[in-house]
Amino acid sequence: MRDLITTAEIWKEGSMYTSYCPELDIASCGHTQEEARKNLREVIAIQLEETEKLGTLDDLLNESGYTREGNVIKTGKKIVCFEEIRIPVSIQ
Structure with a gap:
């Protein structure tokens, strides 16, 4: 067994939480932050196991x-650094 060190971004969308791993471009969701984090871990583990099989x-x-x-x-x-930035754009 190995440990994978990665990033998890979690944000709220409506009544759900979305979790995203930018390094692997994998996303999941859940009804709570913890559920979204847990689901992301599971999806990443499945992705790694399946690509190893292939x-x-x-x-x-x-x-x-x-x-x-x-x-x-x-x-x-x-x-x-992780921060929110504001960018003025000239779009209609």
């Missing part, structure tokens, strides 16, 4: 910027 796991991880270090799979990307 023999394409290393390709997926490499394309997503991940490396294996012992029992840990982690991305070389480091989030240095």
Whole structure:
């Protein structure tokens, strides 16, 4: 068993919460933040297991910027800031 270190973004949409892993471009949802987080973990685990069965796991991880270090799979990307920004645009 290995541990994958990744990012989870969670936001509320109506009465549901959406969870998203930007590194792997995988999303899920739930009725609570914890359920959305749990569902995202499950979807990521399924994706990794299925791509391993197909023999394409290393390709997926490499394309997503991940490396294996012992029992840990982690991305070389480091989030240095997460913030909401406002951009004025000239659109109708």
